[in-house]
Amino acid sequence: MLAATARPPRTRTALALALLANTLVCLGEILLGWQANSLAVVVDAVHNGGDELALLCLWLACAEGERAGRLRVFANLLNTVGILLVALTIAGFALERFAASPPVVAELTLAAGLAAALGNAAVALALREAARHDRSVRLAYLHNVGDVALCLSTAGAGVAMLLTGYVWVDAALALGVAALLVGGAWRELPRLLPGGGGRARGQITSSSSLT
Numbered sequence: 001m002l003a004a005t006a007r008p009p010r011t012r013t014a015l016a017l018a019l020l021a022n023t024l025v026c027l028g029e030i031l032l033g034w035q036a037n038s039l040a041v042v043v044d045a046v047h048n049g050g051d052e053l054a055l056l057c058l059w060l061a062c063a064e065g066e067r068a069g070r071l072r073v074f075a076n077l078l079n080t081v082g083i084l085l086v087a088l089t090i091a092g093f094a095l096e097r098f099a100a101s102p103p104v105v106a107e108l109t110l111a112a113g114l115a116a117a118l119g120n121a122a123v124a125l126a127l128r129e130a131a132r133h134d135r136s137v138r139l140a141y142l143h144n145v146g147d148v149a150l151c152l153s154t155a156g157a158g159v160a161m162l163l164t165g166y167v168w169v170d171a172a173l174a175l176g177v178a179a180l181l182v183g184g185a186w187r188e189l190p191r192l193l194p195g196g197g198g199r200a201r202g203q204i205t206s207s208s209s210l211t
């Protein structure tokens with residue numbers, strides 16, 4: 001549980017470092033994904049954008065007061081609804097790509113996957129110490145450990161495309177990640193609606209928003 005109470009400065013610093021590392025992952029994936037024409041990399045950049053908002057929510061929760069609470073609720077709502085809409089749009093692009101099979105630069109997809117795995121490992125490392133004392137931070141930490149595996153699957157898609165030349169692997173992975181995003185956002189929606197258990201008020205939805 002993450003109540004609207006102040007956290008130790010070290011936790012705030014850890015969250016700030018995690019935010020910085022996650023920002024670099026997002027920017028790197030957008031850049032490399034665009035260059036590689038890889039939908040899988042771009043969709044993971046969107047996923048990490050959602051993580052960015054969730055980490056920001058945690059960071060905001062370090063501050064006390066009514067305003068911080070309202071900001072958290074608003075950020076959680078934006079995070080969940082935004083991710084849901086973006087994931088559905090990307091799923092549409094992925095389905096189009098199955099038919100068109102545009103060229104994808106497999107080497108860049110591999111490089112982006114490896115770089116993002118390293119970046120997510122840096123996020124997890126930044127949170128590791130604070131995770132021992134704070135349950136919400138621990139959930140974010142465990143989430144980012146899982147993200148390392150997800151990014152390694154993007155690297156795996158790059159290897160598969162290099163070895164086989166099948167560019168549909170990229171669209172298939174993008175579709176899989178989009179499905180994960182929709183699943184996570186869908187689970188979160190009832191909690192954000194009126195009478196949804198009050199979890200959105202006074203508590204952070206960090207773990208479930210981080211998909």
Ligand SMILES: [Zn+2]
Nearest residue numbers: 051147210211
């Ligand atoms: Zn994530």
